[in-house]
Amino acid sequence: MNRGxxxxxxVSVLKSVLGKGNASIHLHEPKFAGKEWIYVKxxxxxxxxxxxxxxxxxxxxxxxxxTGVKHAVAAVNGTAALHICLMLVGIKQGDEVLLPALxxxxxxxxxxxxxxxxxxxxxxFQSLGINPDKxxxxxxxxxxxxxxxxxxxxxxxxxxxxxxxxxxxxxxDLDQLLAVCQKYNLELIEDxxxxxxxxxxxxxxxxxxxxSALSFNGNKIITTGGGGxxxxxxxxxAKLAKHLTTTAKLTHPWAFVHDQVGYNxxxxxxxxxxxxxQLEQIENFIKNKRALAExxxxxxxxxxxxxxxxxxxxxxxxxxxxxxxxxxxYSELRDTLIASTHEQGILxxxxxxxxxxxxxxxxxxxxxxxxxxxxxxxxxxxxxSAVLGEDVW
Ligand SMILES: *Cc1c(COP(=O)(O)O)cnc(C)c1O
Numbered sequence: 001m002n003r004g005x006x007x008x009x010x011v012s013v014l015k016s017v018l019g020k021g022n023a024s025i026h027l028h029e030p031k032f033a034g035k036e037w038i039y040v041k042x043x044x045x046x047x048x049x050x051x052x053x054x055x056x057x058x059x060x061x062x063x064x065x066x067t068g069v070k071h072a073v074a075a076v077n078g079t080a081a082l083h084i085c086l087m088l089v090g091i092k093q094g095d096e097v098l099l100p101a102l103x104x105x106x107x108x109x110x111x112x113x114x115x116x117x118x119x120x121x122x123x124x125f126q127s128l129g130i131n132p133d134k135x136x137x138x139x140x141x142x143x144x145x146x147x148x149x150x151x152x153x154x155x156x157x158x159x160x161x162x163x164x165x166x167x168x169x170x171x172x173d174l175d176q177l178l179a180v181c182q183k184y185n186l187e188l189i190e191d192x193x194x195x196x197x198x199x200x201x202x203x204x205x206x207x208x209x210x211x212s213a214l215s216f217n218g219n220k221i222i223t224t225g226g227g228g229x230x231x232x233x234x235x236x237x238a239k240l241a242k243h244l245t246t247t248a249k250l251t252h253p254w255a256f257v258h259d260q261v262g263y264n265x266x267x268x269x270x271x272x273x274x275x276x277x278q279l280e281q282i283e284n285f286i287k288n289k290r291a292l293a294e295x296x297x298x299x300x301x302x303x304x305x306x307x308x309x310x311x312x313x314x315x316x317x318x319x320x321x322x323x324x325x326x327x328x329x330y331s332e333l334r335d336t337l338i339a340s341t342h343e344q345g346i347l348x349x350x351x352x353x354x355x356x357x358x359x360x361x362x363x364x365x366x367x368x369x370x371x372x373x374x375x376x377x378x379x380x381x382x383x384x385s386a387v388l389g390e391d392v393w
Contacts (some may be wrong), residue, residue: 005305005330011340017299017393018290018383023047024345028219028321029385032274034281039273051246053269055276062279063214063229067196071238073230073266074275075245078193078215081228082110082163084244084265086212088237089161089187091116096152096365098186099163100130101354101372106215107165107191109363120356120366123375127312128323129165129172131371136180138367144186150184155365161187166195166205166392168381169221169320170311173207175201189213192231196221197318199284206231211241216271221285221318222278224271280379285386286318290391293319296382305330324380331377336379351379 018025043049056074063072091097093115099107101120108118121138124131150159159365162181164172175176181188192198192206193215199205206212207365216227230241248262267275293308307325311317326334334350336389341348356366356375 003304005031005327006331007034007337009248009304010303010324010337011346013299013346014341014346015344015383017295018346018388020344020346022345024347025160025388026347026385027349027383029387030218031281031285031385031387032277034277036274036277038276040270043270043273049270050268050310051266053272055269056267056270059267059272059275059279063275064231065076065145066282067206067231068235068281069204069207069212069231069233071185071231073238073241074243074272075230075265076267077226078213078217078220078228079106079110080089080245080263080265081213081215081230082106082189082191083113084230084241084263085189085213086110086116086161086211087244088164088240089158089189090209093162094100094157096155096157097161097163098130098135098159099191099355100167101356101366101369102128102167102351102375103165103191103355104193105355106193107163108361111163111176116160117155118361118364119152119159120354120369122367122369123372124227125174125371125375127170127172127315128167128248128375129170130162130177132173132176132180133369134371135162135177136183137185139180143262144210146183150186150187152365159184159186162191163189163191164209165191165193166198168309168323169195169198169204170309171195171200171315171317173312173314174205176349178208193220193228195318197282198320198356199286199316201314207233211237214346216275216278221289221320222282223274224267224274224278227267227271227275233264239371263337265342288386288389289319289384290389292384292386293322293388296322300324319384322384323380323388324382326378328374328378334380341382346383348383349381351376351381
């Protein structure tokens with residue numbers, strides 16, 4: 001028998017999973033239980049805190065190794081990393097870039113920084129990211145190819161690239177998306193800010209796009225305080241990424257010569273030191289996050305009116321932020337449910353507002369966004385810190 005959605009029941013299920021004491025439980029908190037103090041102290045003791053030092057290189061090498069790509073270039077944050085990825089595939093003023101309507105604002109902002117126009121794509125209920133089938137059918141309708149380049153029939157602007165964002169750590173169906181990119185001659189960039197430790201068919205996310213961006217903001221899987229990285233298998237693009245993120249200065253023992261307008265997007269050594277220590281613990285973070293997700297999944301399996309979102313069958317997800325999806329009939333109860341959990345000190349939050357509804361992107365092109373609209377009304381993120389999964393074992 002379906003008794004419908006019972007808010008107090010959901011709050012008590014959350015409490016039972018989280019073993020609620022008196023302190024508030026936040027959505028995603030960092031944990032510093034490794035060599036963070038030692039490495040950061042080393043920076044302070046030696047004076048290497050800023051734009052040079054051994055930890056940046058070490059962090060880049062460890063990141064490349066962990067994600068299975070040839071090169072990682074550290075950056076000051078994920079947004080800056082994404083900006084450089086877009087520049088390096090040649091995104092310029094007048095271009096269009098396809099990206100999900102359901103994403104964090106940084107994805108669209110980075111497109112705008114290049115002078116290009118974000119063009120919003122609908123979501124897939126299986127992954128919460130771009131729906132490759134729907135994108136394909138949409139391009140059939142609105143795009144044409146001339147001299148090997150893809151154009152928007154309606155705006156006559158070139159469509160240059162797709163940004164795949166792996167929502168809350170759940171990988172997009174990359175094989176299907178790559179097939180669409182190939183057919184329409186589009187570059188694939190991955191916004192892998194949320195998917196460090198997530199795999200699509202056994203290969204790490206961020207290793208499929210020509211370039212990909214990671215974020216190490218305080219709420220992400222690992223943190224450097226603030227930070228990001230560019231991933232690529234292309235050695236010349238990696239060199240350019242380093243050049244552009246470090247003011248485009250030519251290497252020379254004393255002379256200051258810059259050969260183009262570059263950016264001060266480098267990650268300080270002290271932040272990279274944190275990153276090295278955090279990366280040493282990532283396997284444990286992911287293991288605990290997945291254990292927490294499994295506990296949620298079991299606890300919510302028989303609860304009416306709401307579903308715990310599980311990784312797509314082709315993926316192994318880091319479960320960066322766990323998701324409860326309200327059934328369609330109960331979406332109007334979302335804010336009441338969120339308020340009830342907050343009263344109990346369990347911090348939850350709704351999905352991001354869709355990009356096409358934000359004032360600065362309202363006039364940008366978009367396809368039918370019915371799936372994204374539905375998800376926007378029904379997503380609730382629940383506490384997901386790795387530490388919450390520790391006592392599950
Ligand atoms: C966190 C995040 C970024 C980058 O964020 P920064 O705070 O600049 O490191 C980009 N895209 C998505 C989807 C994110 O979640």
